[in-house]
Amino acid sequence: MGRRYLITGASAGIGAAFARTLAGQGATPILVARRLDRLTALAGEIRDAHGIDSEIHVCDLSDRNAVDALIKVIEGPVDGLINNAGYSIAHTFAVTPLEAQMAFVETSVNTPTRLARAFLPGMIERGWGRIINLSSIVAFSAGAAGHTLYPAAKAYMLKFSRSLAAEVKDKGVHVTALCPGSTVSEFTHANGTEKAADHSPFRPLMPTQAVVDAGLRASDAGREVEIPGLFNKAAVAAMTLLPDALLTPLIRQGAKRFMIED
Numbered sequence: 001m002g003r004r005y006l007i008t009g010a011s012a013g014i015g016a017a018f019a020r021t022l023a024g025q026g027a028t029p030i031l032v033a034r035r036l037d038r039l040t041a042l043a044g045e046i047r048d049a050h051g052i053d054s055e056i057h058v059c060d061l062s063d064r065n066a067v068d069a070l071i072k073v074i075e076g077p078v079d080g081l082i083n084n085a086g087y088s089i090a091h092t093f094a095v096t097p098l099e100a101q102m103a104f105v106e107t108s109v110n111t112p113t114r115l116a117r118a119f120l121p122g123m124i125e126r127g128w129g130r131i132i133n134l135s136s137i138v139a140f141s142a143g144a145a146g147h148t149l150y151p152a153a154k155a156y157m158l159k160f161s162r163s164l165a166a167e168v169k170d171k172g173v174h175v176t177a178l179c180p181g182s183t184v185s186e187f188t189h190a191n192g193t194e195k196a197a198d199h200s201p202f203r204p205l206m207p208t209q210a211v212v213d214a215g216l217r218a219s220d221a222g223r224e225v226e227i228p229g230l231f232n233k234a235a236v237a238a239m240t241l242l243p244d245a246l247l248t249p250l251i252r253q254g255a256k257r258f259m260i261e262d
């Protein structure tokens, strides 16, 4: 039997592309998201293409009890964990209900941490494991109005990955923070900024497959941080090297179109 990879947010976008690609490499995907119809359709597609039976788990990853139940119900080894599920809230902090912000933190920060803590010991014991945490190039940004917690959550994923990588690099477990820029997916549809994204001249979208291929290559090579694509690498270099006083106003001006006015 091939390696078993648990992929959160497998019902769309980057997560679905991870599932297809890993199955193409002989791995068994453990598909997790809220939309059962999507997961069932993807599992059928993977079975037809590769003859592999995926596992399906419907789970709201913002619900701590549901995540605990998910961890309990998974049987057998989890060799790979793709902490991918995510979204952003385009409104400003003050007008967004606290429950919505806390659900965001739960989904984007706490749940990936809990899943890593649940499955890492088994990986260490078996001497082989892969964890890919979806961060973003915005982890390197100064932040902007709207999507208030998103850069903070993605910076957490970046730093968490790096520390974890330092702890397990000699144990056969590779931990990678994958930091895409704007990627073709349902992300802007989900957060209500699809129109703005469609009309932005500054958003060269990467195909999900390119993001996934770069992420899996980096993971196999044991790289801690992967920024897929030249444009994204240049953007991160600019955010890291240019003076804040120069760059931050530019980023904040550009980000305005992606926030939803109160």
Ligand SMILES: NC(=O)c1ccc[n+]([C@@H]2O[C@H](COP(=O)([O-])OP(=O)(O)OC[C@H]3O[C@@H](n4cnc5c(N)ncnc54)[C@H](OP(=O)(O)O)[C@@H]3O)[C@@H](O)[C@H]2O)c1
Residues within 6 Å of the ligand: 008, 009, 010, 011, 012, 013, 014, 015, 032, 033, 034, 035, 038, 059, 060, 061, 062, 084, 085, 086, 087, 107, 134, 135, 136, 137, 179, 180, 181, 182, 183, 184, 185, 186, 187, 188, 190
């Ligand atoms: N697209 C980009 O431009 C971009 C850039 C940088 C980083 N990223 C990151 O890449 C990751 C994947 O995003 P994507 O672009 O593929 O977005 P997407 O197409 O909107 O997919 C998001 C996935 O997350 C799942 N999800 C969201 N909330 C969930 C919850 N509470 N419980 C369970 N599953 C949940 C969704 O499944 P259900 O709705 O079925 O639950 C869906 O499968 C995210 O972490 C995102 O922050 C995206």
